[in-house]
Amino acid sequence: MVRATRKDVLTVPIVALLAVADGYGVEVFGAGGRRVVPVTVGLFAQGQVEVTAPELAEGMRVGVAGQ
Numbered sequence: 001m002v003r004a005t006r007k008d009v010l011t012v013p014i015v016a017l018l019a020v021a022d023g024y025g026v027e028v029f030g031a032g033g034r035r036v037v038p039v040t041v042g043l044f045a046q047g048q049v050e051v052t053a054p055e056l057a058e059g060m061r062v063g064v065a066g067q
Contacts, residue, residue: 004043010056011048015065017041026051027063034063 018025018036025036042050 006043006050009042009050010052010058011050012062013064014044014047014049016062017049024051026056028056029061029063 012026016026017039018027020036020038022038024041025038028035028037037053037055039051039053039056042052044050
């Protein structure tokens, strides 16, 4: 049963979520090294979770547990 849908959102694998002081974050890898970016989570579906944060953009690499 589909309860809600959204288009044009950023998603990451659920296993990419990290517990941080005020909720969740994702580890981001880039030219400056790695850092944890706090995120707001949205809908979850099929192993993916919607995330929003001013510092995130499509195409960024995120860390995934166990890989």
